[in-house]
Amino acid sequence: MVYISVIDEQNRLASAPAGNALPNSAGALFQLLRDGTPRTRSDLTAMTGFARSTISARVEELLDSSLIRPAGENSSTGGRPPSTFAFNPEARSVLAVDLGGTHARIAVTDLATRVLAEKEQELDITRGPVAVLDAVAAVAMELLQEAGRNPKDLLGVGVGVPGPVEFATGRPMSPPIMPGWDHFDIPAHLRRWFAVPILVDNDVNAMARGEHAVAYPGVANMMFVKVATGIGSGIISDGRLQHGAQGAAGDLGHIATPDGDATPCTCGNFGCLEAVASGPAIAAQLRERGFDVPHPAAMLELVRSGDPEALRTVRHAGRQVGSVLAGCVNLLNPSVIVIGGVVSTAGEHFLAGIREAVYSRSLPLATQHLRIVGTQTRARAGVLGSSAMVTGHGLSIENVNRLIG
Amino acid sequence: MVYISVIDEQNRLASAPAGNALPNSAGALFQLLRDGTPRTRSDLTAMTGFARSTISARVEELLDSSLIRPAGENSSTGGRPPSTFAFNPEARSVLAVDLGGTHARIAVTDLATRVLAEKEQELDITRGPVAVLDAVAAVAMELLQEAGRNPKDLLGVGVGVPGPVEFATGRPMSPPIMPGWDHFDIPAHLRRWFAVPILVDNDVNAMARGEHAVAYPGVANMMFVKVATGIGSGIISDGRLQHGAQGAAGDLGHIATPDGDATPCTCGNFGCLEAVASGPAIAAQLRERGFDVPHPAAMLELVRSGDPEALRTVRHAGRQVGSVLAGCVNLLNPSVIVIGGVVSTAGEHFLAGIREAVYSRSLPLATQHLRIVGTQTRARAGVLGSSAMVTGHGLSIENVNRLIG
DNA sequence: CGACTTTTGATTGACAACCGACAGAAGTGG
DNA sequence: CCACTTCTGTCGGTTGTCAATCAAAAGTCG
Numbered sequence: 001m002v003y004i005s006v007i008d009e010q011n012r013l014a015s016a017p018a019g020n021a022l023p024n025s026a027g028a029l030f031q032l033l034r035d036g037t038p039r040t041r042s043d044l045t046a047m048t049g050f051a052r053s054t055i056s057a058r059v060e061e062l063l064d065s066s067l068i069r070p071a072g073e074n075s076s077t078g079g080r081p082p083s084t085f086a087f088n089p090e091a092r093s094v095l096a097v098d099l100g101g102t103h104a105r106i107a108v109t110d111l112a113t114r115v116l117a118e119k120e121q122e123l124d125i126t127r128g129p130v131a132v133l134d135a136v137a138a139v140a141m142e143l144l145q146e147a148g149r150n151p152k153d154l155l156g157v158g159v160g161v162p163g164p165v166e167f168a169t170g171r172p173m174s175p176p177i178m179p180g181w182d183h184f185d186i187p188a189h190l191r192r193w194f195a196v197p198i199l200v201d202n203d204v205n206a207m208a209r210g211e212h213a214v215a216y217p218g219v220a221n222m223m224f225v226k227v228a229t230g231i232g233s234g235i236i237s238d239g240r241l242q243h244g245a246q247g248a249a250g251d252l253g254h255i256a257t258p259d260g261d262a263t264p265c266t267c268g269n270f271g272c273l274e275a276v277a278s279g280p281a282i283a284a285q286l287r288e289r290g291f292d293v294p295h296p297a298a299m300l301e302l303v304r305s306g307d308p309e310a311l312r313t314v315r316h317a318g319r320q321v322g323s324v325l326a327g328c329v330n331l332l333n334p335s336v337i338v339i340g341g342v343v344s345t346a347g348e349h350f351l352a353g354i355r356e357a358v359y360s361r362s363l364p365l366a367t368q369h370l371r372i373v374g375t376q377t378r379a380r381a382g383v384l385g386s387s388a389m390v391t392g393h394g395l396s397i398e399n400v401n402r403l404i405g
Numbered sequence: 406m407v408y409i410s411v412i413d414e415q416n417r418l419a420s421a422p423a424g425n426a427l428p429n430s431a432g433a434l435f436q437l438l439r440d441g442t443p444r445t446r447s448d449l450t451a452m453t454g455f456a457r458s459t460i461s462a463r464v465e466e467l468l469d470s471s472l473i474r475p476a477g478e479n480s481s482t483g484g485r486p487p488s489t490f491a492f493n494p495e496a497r498s499v500l501a502v503d504l505g506g507t508h509a510r511i512a513v514t515d516l517a518t519r520v521l522a523e524k525e526q527e528l529d530i531t532r533g534p535v536a537v538l539d540a541v542a543a544v545a546m547e548l549l550q551e552a553g554r555n556p557k558d559l560l561g562v563g564v565g566v567p568g569p570v571e572f573a574t575g576r577p578m579s580p581p582i583m584p585g586w587d588h589f590d591i592p593a594h595l596r597r598w599f600a601v602p603i604l605v606d607n608d609v610n611a612m613a614r615g616e617h618a619v620a621y622p623g624v625a626n627m628m629f630v631k632v633a634t635g636i637g638s639g640i641i642s643d644g645r646l647q648h649g650a651q652g653a654a655g656d657l658g659h660i661a662t663p664d665g666d667a668t669p670c671t672c673g674n675f676g677c678l679e680a681v682a683s684g685p686a687i688a689a690q691l692r693e694r695g696f697d698v699p700h701p702a703a704m705l706e707l708v709r710s711g712d713p714e715a716l717r718t719v720r721h722a723g724r725q726v727g728s729v730l731a732g733c734v735n736l737l738n739p740s741v742i743v744i745g746g747v748v749s750t751a752g753e754h755f756l757a758g759i760r761e762a763v764y765s766r767s768l769p770l771a772t773q774h775l776r777i778v779g780t781q782t783r784a785r786a787g788v789l790g791s792s793a794m795v796t797g798h799g800l801s802i803e804n805v806n807r808l809i810g
Numbered sequence: 811c812g813a814c815t816t817t818t819g820a821t822t823g824a825c826a827a828c829c830g831a832c833a834g835a836a837g838t839g840g
Numbered sequence: 841c842c843a844c845t846t847c848t849g850t851c852g853g854t855t856g857t858c859a860a861t862c863a864a865a866a867g868t869c870g
Contacts, residue, residue, distance in 0.1 A: 041817080051857095054858055056819070076866080078867080078868055079816020079817065080815080080816045080817040080818075081816085082816080083817085164770060220650065221650045237647045237654075238645060242642045244626055244739065244771070245740040245774065249642075249736065250738075251771070252736065254766075255732040255735050260665025269765075271663065324732070330653075331654065331655065331657065331733060332640075361659075361661060362659075370650075455829090456828065456829045457829095457847090458828075458829065458851095461849070481836085481838065481846075485836040485847040486846080487846080
């Protein structure tokens with residue numbers, strides 16, 4: 001349900017259903033049904049305060065558009081049993097794209113962020129926007145067919161890319177690992193195939209949205225932290241994903257760790273979190289200790305094998321991440337921190353190191369209800385977030401009214 | 406002007422005047438006039454797309470309520486000269502309260518956050534909520550009379566208190582320096598005198614709102630940092646003040662400084678920013694170096710006198726603050742950081758230290774358009790912010806419609 | 811099986827919102 | 841002084857919304 005702030009009768013700040021304050025419309029009614037729970041017309045009149053006749057008309061509109069569908073009948077309470085209606089996630093579909101440095105994951109989802117068809121494949125981002133996006137579009141067409149969906153069916157396209165993005169225009173802004181993509185108009189190019197709204201965001205922001213939508217839908221303040229080649233985060237504050245002034249918010253990788261570590265970083269500074277706790281940094285530390293770690297996957301195997309030295313190294317890296325996150329907790333006071341990225345798959349020791357450092361260095365008021373957890377959506381976080389980004393904008397009151405009208 | 410996100414004709418994410426999507430109403434029209442610029446009826450028809458007759462009716466409503474007032478005539482363009490209308494900040498007044506540990510500043514302002522009457526006085530917060538709020542109410546009544554305003558005239562009351570607040574209820578939550586205030590219902594108590602909406606927030610959040618409203622109204626992402634006995638901040642992201650999950654967001658005081666300093670802090674940890682760069686910490690450092698610094702004011706005098714050793718100490722403290730802010734910049738990517746609090750009045754050396762550390766440790770993308778500045782509103786930031794908090798809620802579309810209807 | 815209850819859909823009339831048209835007001839320019 | 845332009849207020853007409861009523865549908869209960 002969508003809530004807005006109002007001052008209630010006691011002149012206190014409170015929350016009220018948006019339907020009371022916003023204009024009555026099919027779109028507003030739809031927001032009440034969006035949680036998927038079946039409701040009767042009577043439920044809706046009680047929730048909105050509008051007349052049954054008005055609700056009936058609105059429900060009919062929504063049924064016609066197939067955005068809601070009949071959901072059976074409730075049991076009778078002595079008279080005719082009421083018929084119920086619920087959000088119909090099958091009404092439209094969403095194309096969700098998650099681009100990484102070397103791989104792309106592409107999915108077709110329904111409106112409830114459920115995957116209908118999905119494919120992951122190698123795709124080198126350095127091949128440039130035209131080659132990459134053309135390849136993405138080709139796979140997308142296959143997936144749409146596989147899912148039995150028509151391109152006309154799409155509500156929109158969501159794309160996550162591994163670099164900062166100017167969210168309003170969908171253009172990457174000076175991305176360090178995406179040569180040729182700077183200021184490229186991704187929506188314009190993709191619109192050659194898909195004549196629908198196209199939204200682009202940073203990949204970690206997309207992952208934050210995915211985890212939020214699927215696993216923590218009611219949480220207003222959370223962080224998603226990705227620890228892999230780099231270390232980044234997506235921030236959701238007050239229920240909204242935060243981009244910052246240049247779309248560069250959430251970059252944890254080059255925050256200095258508090259213990260005065262002087263490891264040099266690729267950015268030119270010393271002691272950056274990325275230089276001491278990222279996947280490559282952990283692998284380097286293990287090599288220093290005589291282990292044979294030719295590639296990141298080998299590091300994970302070593303840790304999973306239970307080698308004590310490797311576990312200590314990973315746990316220490318976790319503490320480093322946690323020491324930086326402790327500052328983030330004091331600053332943002334989130335309810336949940338989700339840890340994702342390949343390094344987080346190394347096991348519980350990494351997470352334990354993070355928790356240890358956060359709970360020892362953050363303020364009690366901020367940590368008393370704080371949960372630090374591993375990702376539930378794992379490798380799918382990105383595509384799920386791209387999908388949630390599209391439904392978040394595409395199922396707004398205004399847009400639903402447009403879809404119907 | 407109020408903007409909302411929509412997908413435009415090109416299916417791109419863009420901004421459009423709220424009047425297009427929100428229902429037409431006097432409140433919505435008022436938002437277009439709220440910037441204070443005089444506009445003609447024709448201007449408004451062009452901005453909203455509504456018929457002149459509709460606009461005329463709405464303008465009349467707003468004139469009747471005195472929320473807008475005639476603002477003279479524009480010069481003729483060949484025919485009858487159009488009359489213009491502008492926001493009338495005198496229509497109502499606001500009671501703004503800024504409570505500190507030992508002082509209170511109370512002001513009556515107009516709707517444009519301009520002070521009409523103001524008083525600062527000693528008031529020990531440890532005397533407890535009843536004694537303090539009763540004293541505040543008494544002063545407020547005097548100030549209302551001094552400003553020639555009636556209590557009925559109030560749009561609302563805004564209060565800043567030196568501790569965490571549950572914003573929705575206006576109750577302090579485990580405030581460390583406010584004995585007797587924990588969970589006290591401040592709005593309920595003040596409502597005995599003022600039967601209007603009463604909003605309560607943390608004092609640093611209020612200062613952030615004040616500086617934002619008066620000096621940086623268009624900036625969507627900024628931080629206000631107060632360096633005094635403690636070190637705290639107010640965060641404005643995406644144009645909204647962020648409270649975090651427990652209203653504890655913005656606490657910089659107990660973030661660990663990156664250089665591994667081991668100074669013990671009152672919180673039980675080591676190397677907290679507050680332990681190395683707050684007013685008392687700087688005073689302690691100066692005492693260690695043989696200076697006679699019996700109280701905080703003496704520290705300021707010493708620095709203002711230009712003593713090189715004192716300047717070095719202050720500059721070093723600035724660097725410590727900056728090293729923590731560098732992380733905040735990477736995390737939040739603000740456009741502006743405003744430095745306030747008594748320590749910031751010590752001179753440019755403190756600010757210089759902050760800038761030095763931030764610009765050396767933050768990412769170029771985040772710092773290229775970043776400004777780090779001293780407060781313009783100074784000691785008034787708190788009351789101005791309390792006032793802005795009230796107008797921000799009280800002049801919303803819904804509330805203006807209520808004021809008129 | 812019949813009386814009663816509850817839900818649903820259709821109809822109707824009241825009402826408010828909004829628009830366009832019109833006439834009057836207040837200027838400019840020849 | 842008059843033609844023309846631009847702005848303003850008013851009025852009637854249209855539209856769409858909403859609430860009340862009613863009859864039919866579909867169940868429960870005795």
